[in-house]
Amino acid sequence: MGKNWWKILGVVLVSYSIVGGFLVPVPELPILNETIRNTYFHIPMWFAMMALLSYSLFHSIKFLAGFDLQHDNKADQSVQVALVLGLFGLLTGMIWAQYTWGSFWTNDVKLNGTAISMLTYLAYIILRGSIEDEHRKAKVAAVYNIFAWVMMILFIMVIPRLNDSLHPGNGGNPAFGSYDMDNTMRIVFYPAVIGWILIGAWITSIKIRIKNIDDTQKYA
Amino acid sequence: MEFSRVKSLVHKEFLLDWKEKNSIASILIYVTSTVFVCYLSFQTIIDTTTFNALLWIIILFTSVNTITKSFVQESENRLLYMYSLANPQEIIMGKLIYNSVLLLIISLVTFSAYALFLGNPIVDLPGFVGTLVLGSLGLSILLTVMAAIASKSSNNPALMAILSFPIIIPFLITIIALSLNFSQGVNDAQNFRYFLAIGGIMAIGITMAYILFPYLWRD
Numbered sequence: 001m002g003k004n005w006w007k008i009l010g011v012v013l014v015s016y017s018i019v020g021g022f023l024v025p026v027p028e029l030p031i032l033n034e035t036i037r038n039t040y041f042h043i044p045m046w047f048a049m050m051a052l053l054s055y056s057l058f059h060s061i062k063f064l065a066g067f068d069l070q071h072d073n074k075a076d077q078s079v080q081v082a083l084v085l086g087l088f089g090l091l092t093g094m095i096w097a098q099y100t101w102g103s104f105w106t107n108d109v110k111l112n113g114t115a116i117s118m119l120t121y122l123a124y125i126i127l128r129g130s131i132e133d134e135h136r137k138a139k140v141a142a143v144y145n146i147f148a149w150v151m152m153i154l155f156i157m158v159i160p161r162l163n164d165s166l167h168p169g170n171g172g173n174p175a176f177g178s179y180d181m182d183n184t185m186r187i188v189f190y191p192a193v194i195g196w197i198l199i200g201a202w203i204t205s206i207k208i209r210i211k212n213i214d215d216t217q218k219y220a
Numbered sequence: 221m222e223f224s225r226v227k228s229l230v231h232k233e234f235l236l237d238w239k240e241k242n243s244i245a246s247i248l249i250y251v252t253s254t255v256f257v258c259y260l261s262f263q264t265i266i267d268t269t270t271f272n273a274l275l276w277i278i279i280l281f282t283s284v285n286t287i288t289k290s291f292v293q294e295s296e297n298r299l300l301y302m303y304s305l306a307n308p309q310e311i312i313m314g315k316l317i318y319n320s321v322l323l324l325i326i327s328l329v330t331f332s333a334y335a336l337f338l339g340n341p342i343v344d345l346p347g348f349v350g351t352l353v354l355g356s357l358g359l360s361i362l363l364t365v366m367a368a369i370a371s372k373s374s375n376n377p378a379l380m381a382i383l384s385f386p387i388i389i390p391f392l393i394t395i396i397a398l399s400l401n402f403s404q405g406v407n408d409a410q411n412f413r414y415f416l417a418i419g420g421i422m423a424i425g426i427t428m429a430y431i432l433f434p435y436l437w438r439d
Binding site for chain 2: 064116117120127136140142146147148151154
């Protein structure tokens, strides 16, 4: 129990955000209307994905510092979980876009940035698959992971500032951060973010342990 | 890092190219035939957006094809010999300088052939050529690191393209936006921000290549 409190917390927070997300009243905004409830499901995916990718970056750096394959395993598994979360974020976003902007895919910098980040990390997985030697694979993958993370941050942080975006807070669109997201939304939104990050961490930790068991069986 | 060793490494690359002239000749023929295919399919391009997009796609594919070789062509024995002569930072800097010069030549040749066949709608030519220079420098930095990574796997020929395209896109779209501005003669405050973004990406690319290449170069 003492070690597992954060898993329980994650389940409780996500369940709360699902119930609260559908029941708690939301501000009535033009175009968005009730679809604003997607905030509780779409945006936490990105937070959880970014948290896992940063965790992966941390372990890639740790791997290069000491060449311990355990760190490589952690980096690999968290990228895989982050990709799944990113896929869910993309799907929830696409459905939302269809109902508010009128099409599943628009030429928006954030959408393109996400697509490119996903491609980068899919390439990371392909790269791992195409190198046989464990140590060489781990080293090369760690270097690529660091490169990929920096380029993704550049894309997410810098490029949108050079162009307009349809997303809230850009190009004159209403921003949920400043005035549209009222306090009732916040009491659901922040727990949802924390909950999904914890759930993502939990899935990752299970995957890491499965990989470790596989490895001990393979080399035993 | 000693500059004299970097110089001799760059010198070595050029000597190799001089010795095996068909490698650089094949790149130039690749560019010319690609441009000619575009010419036969388009005849002339008046629209600057299409002009820029096509030009940069040709340059992107040519540079990926060119730079892929830069680590694969070194044989195991020659690599072992180089490990004993220079340290990794010197080797990556040598490769970066050599690839930059190579890509600079290639992109200028590409642009000349392209403008010759398809017409030249560029308004601000000096600015455009400057963007071309910046673009080939940046492409060579990012692609050299990706080539070093891709060369570690021997059984996947598509790996270089898979790894580098997503990484290169942020840089490429900024470069295309800048060159589009110059080709339309737009010279506003936006250009300065593009320059800043391009310079930033290049600086980060060089720094990371310098820090990370020592982990890649031998195993």
